[in-house]
Amino acid sequence: MKGENGMKHSKKILIVVSILVIIFAGSMLTYRYIKTQRVLASYEINTSTEVKRVLLVSQQSAFKDKVLDEVKNHFAGKSVYIFVTDATKIGENNPEDWDFIQIITTIESNDLQKDVYNYLMDNRDYSNVSLLTTADSQEWKNKNLDIDAYTSASKQDNVLEYVNRIIDNIESIMK
Secondary structure, X not given: OHHHHHXXXXXXXXXXXXXXXXXXXXXXXXXXXXXXXEOOOOEEEOOOOOOOEEEEEEOEOHHHHHHHHXXXXXXXXXXXXXXEEEXXXXXXXXXXXXXXXXXXXXXXXXXXXXXXXXXXXXXXXXXXXXXXXXXXXXXXXXXXXXXXXXXXXXXXXXXXXXXXXXXXXXXXXXX
């Protein structure tokens, strides 16, 4: 009898532990899915014949989409060409082709998105580059890059702050 009760107790513990592991794994996958940035379809703001050329690199998320929509609305019809592209495609762009490069990316596990990081490591002249990052922790420990960066959480309250920073950056090259 004792042996039988011990086995039943062991099975119950095994079942409870298994359920907890499944719940934990499901939670982690759900979190990862929610936080994953989607690929942003490239588009242009104004025509490529404008004198000033801006590369705006981002990722697709609800927060970044709102920021980009506001920037698009602000610069529509103004004398600046802005090419918006996904962070995964940043390497397809020669930095010398742009008067200014604005990067908006997410910090994941305290690292920049890999394509952005590689691009910045390969092109060390940051004089015409602005880096805005989003991180749940609202901070990023900048490693290996001598670049000024602004980091904040991607909360709706911060949309206007990001928009204003981008507008100020782009307008400074239009003067």
